[in-house]
Amino acid sequence: METTRRKFQGVLNILSFNRHFYIVGIGILALITISHQLFEWPDLLYWLIMAAFLYGLIMPLIVSAYVYDFSGYYNFQWLNKCSIDESKIQQILNINAGFDETSYIIKDKFPQADLKVFDFYDAKRHTEPAIVRARKVSIVYPDTQQIQSNSIPLNDQSADIIFLLSAVHEIRVHEEKILFLKECRRLCKPDGKIIMVEHLRDFPNFLAFSVGFTHFFSKDVWKNAFKNAGFTSCKEVKFTPFMSIFIYTP
Known part of the structure; x- marks a missing residue:
């Protein structure tokens, strides 16, 4: 592809x-x-x-x-900041809200790994007009599975990397975010990584999007969600002034 x-x-x-x-x-x-x-x-x-x-x-x-x-977001050179040994990666999950521009790129980046793609979009919960329109034109990666955000059908500690790329902010309810991240933690190997990329509700994004920056969540909100999901280790790397890469390990 x-x-x-x-x-x-x-x-x-x-x-x-x-x-x-x-x-x-x-x-x-x-x-x-x-x-x-x-x-x-x-x-x-x-x-x-x-x-x-x-x-x-x-x-x-x-x-x-x-x-x-x-900025090179879609060439994934920013992964160099995430301390990943590509030769050891066997299982990757890419989880989206129905708009997927990255799965084929990830597969090209990790050709030796098994890539599973999940879509947690729920029309009753995730009602933003933009994501509804995005789903209509998104390229669907083969065998993408539709899931509930609190239930991902895989065994415990089975994933080396879980990618959450500009998607989880579509989960607007905080309690749902926590349940989703608990599922991600369950699936992640002890030495695995959850890599989340998001705009933040901060001053640079206010300058960029004015009131539209409220569509995103603050760093404190994300830290609280991950903490309540059981994560203790976190690294944040800025990718442009407008996006943050969060790297969590179980």
């Missing part, structure tokens, strides 16, 4: 999956422009409001292009 990405595929995905946000934003800009023509209000206020709305529409696309199209 070809794993080469199209130019600007990341930013085009953002536009496609979040088009409701951009349609509303452009509509509001049009209303502001019309009201400025019909009513007398200060030009400075008008341009400040226009600048704020344009910033909110354009900056997420710029940052998304940087992170997903130009």
Whole structure:
């Protein structure tokens, strides 16, 4: 399967999956422009409001292009920071929320390993419009299994690596996150690793996504979830100012 990405595929995905946000934003800009023509209000206020709305529409696309199209996220060179001996990896799990751009790349990266792919998407629980649209265009890796987030059908301590790549924030309820991470801990070998990559609800992502940064969770929320799931060892590595790689071991 070809794993080469199209130019600007990341930013085009953002536009496609979040088009409701951009349609509303452009509509509001049009209303502001019309009201400025019909009513007398200060030009400075008008341009400040226009600048704020344009910033909110354009900056997420710029940052998304940087992170997903130009930073090397999809060539997985950032794995060098995770201290992985590729020759010892036998079983890999890649768990997503129904949008999968990484499984074929992971298989190319670890050709000797058995890769199992799981999708925890639940239409009743995970209701974000963006992920609903993303699922419709996602490439499905062969034999991907649909699962409940609290039940993954594998034996204890069977996985060397569990990848959670920009997916677990779709689990919005904290208690569900904890149950999911407990399952991941059960599956992970004692010397295995859980590798989670996420945007955080922090200042750089606020600058990037404005109010959209609330779609993500803070570092403290993730640390609390992993702690309550039984993990004690954690390493965080920044991948661009906007994404964090969390490496957990049982």
